[in-house]
Amino acid sequence: MIKILIAEDSDVVALLLKTIFEQETDFKVIGRARDGRETVQLAHDLRPDIITMDIRMPRMDGFEATRMIMADAPVPIVVVSSSVDNEEMRTTFRALEEGALAVLEKPHGYGHQDFEWSRTELVDTVRAMADVKVVGRKPLQRTRAVDIFETAIVQRTKAYHLLALGCSTGGPQVLQRILSTLPVGFPVPIIIVQHISKGFVGGLVQWLAGNTLLDIKLAEHGEALLPGKVYFAPDDIHLCVKRNGNGLTVNLIDSPLVNGFRPSVTPLFQSLAQYCPGHAIAGLLTGMGGDGAQGLLEARRASCHTFIQDEESSIVFGMPGTALAINAVDQIVELDQISSYVMSLVRK
Secondary structure (H helix, E strand, O other): OEEEEEEOOOHHHHHHHHHHHHOOOOEEEEEEEOOHHHHHHHHHHHOOOEEEEOOOOOOOOHHHHHHHHHHHOOOOEEEEEOOOOHHHHHHHHHHHHOOOOEEEEOOOOOOOOOHHHHHHHHHHHHHHHOOOOOOOOOOOOOOOOOHHHHHHHHHOOOOOOEEEEEEOOOHHHHHHHHHOOOOOOOOOOEEEEEOOOOOOHHHHHHHHHOOOOOEEEEOOOOOEOOOOEEEEOOOOOEEEEEEEOOEEEEEEEOOOOEOOEOOOHHHHHHHHHHHOOOOEEEEEOOOOOOOOHHHHHHHHHOOOEEEEEOOOOOOOOHHHHHHHHOOOOOEEEOHHHHHHHHHHHHOO
16 A cells, blocks of 8 residues: 655645545555645654655745655655746756656646546556655766776767657656766767656756756757757657758657657657667666657667666666567666766767
8 A cells, every 4th residue: 555645735736636546546645734844744754655745835845845854764755746937847846856756747627638647647656656765865976987888889880970868757867867967069969858747848958957068958840950959859749850961850740649648759769760770879768658668679770779777777667678678778777877878979
């Protein structure tokens, strides 16, 4: 039985969350906190398996509550927030820096066309995160070269033109670790598809921009892909690449969901196989489900270099694990080695 503490100052939203959770046979709501201070106290007294954390609460906000809980008695925390303004968005992503595992949009009410989708996302995320073994915030570790880098250099003499990454649950924290350790002048463009609740990707880009020296933006249809820039898939549209003359450009495609997602990682990797065979690096990082695995396989078959994040450092090993199971992977890389690893591949 998964014991849940709800931190939410709105009675209406707290009741909705409680109702959703108690429809699941393996969930039990053991408490509800109305402000951050009460959340910290109940986390200590009740010892929940997981906390759903609102950000905007009286007396103490969700960021401060997360910081105190992770410093004292770490417990999995899922931020359930509304993307109502820039200040709340900044605070939401700061909570990830302090150890929160995921960011979700508050579920829509019964009768809303997106209710079932938001309910499923919430339930699946809470169920997955409850099993994560959390510790207090760790300092950033700089990466160091290891034997796999030399092996990769010896094995591959091609010129790589692009780095593409796909991730879901746990992705924001992983991307922060990777991007913050890549240098100015990174020699190829970086394209990223991150599964995240609608309305949050802009805040994610702003948060990451404050943690890296690279230029980060939302991708725009038709723009040229330039070295040293990071392009994120916008809300509700697939991000792919296309070759225009001698260069690669952004190709945003408003086509149906793939593996239940839009944007999906799979179309991005498939476009690498089509337009950049043998000259792209594709990496699949932490995340629930299996999105991206089939695309990674197609990229590998097109002689692109493929890698996944290792299981130990992945918050959820679903996406990389699925890719590994279908033989789509050239290399498994630990999180703290990923930035050095890709640098070893693209270094001139």
